[in-house]
Amino acid sequence: MPEWRNWHTRATQNRMSSGLVGSTPTSGTMENMLLTYLIYFGAGILQDIVVVLYSQLIYEKKAMQTAVSSFVLTVINLTILYGIISSLDPTNGVGLILVYGLGNAIGAYLAVKFRANKK
Numbered sequence: 001m002p003e004w005r006n007w008h009t010r011a012t013q014n015r016m017s018s019g020l021v022g023s024t025p026t027s028g029t030m031e032n033m034l035l036t037y038l039i040y041f042g043a044g045i046l047q048d049i050v051v052v053l054y055s056q057l058i059y060e061k062k063a064m065q066t067a068v069s070s071f072v073l074t075v076i077n078l079t080i081l082y083g084i085i086s087s088l089d090p091t092n093g094v095g096l097i098l099v100y101g102l103g104n105a106i107g108a109y110l111a112v113k114f115r116a117n118k119k
Contacts, residue, residue, distance in 0.1 A: 033092070037099045040080065044103020045110070047076045052111035 054069040084096050 036087075036092075037095065040083070040096050040100040041103040043076060043080055044100040044105075045107035046103075047073065047080075048104045048107030049111045050076070052108065052115060056115070 050069055050072050054066065054073060057066040057069055080100060084093055084100070087093060087096065
């Protein structure tokens with residue numbers, strides 16, 4: 001539970017033992033936000049690698065592998081969408097979308113470069 005303090009309601013929220021704390025979370029917030037951004041960035045990279053693989057599998061007419069990669073893509077997409085919507089606020093939501101989009105771009109770049117080098 002975050003240790004939120006507000007000057008007007010400090011007597012009813014998590015009681016302060018000593019010292020004064022402002023109306024922002026006092027522990028772990030920056031680290032949690034950074035970890036969340038890294039997770040979304042990594043998910044973006046993973047998603048676009050799977051998209052390139054998915055496209056290749058469709059081209060090669062491999063039905064079972066295409067179905068599995070489609071499932072993975074759906075789970076990634078809906079998990080990310082749910083995460084962004086459930087944490088939507090002016091400061092965090094836009095940042096998550098941008099970090100996820102950057103991960104998508106890098107994932108697409110890496111997947112295409114890897115496929116080009118493999119041929």
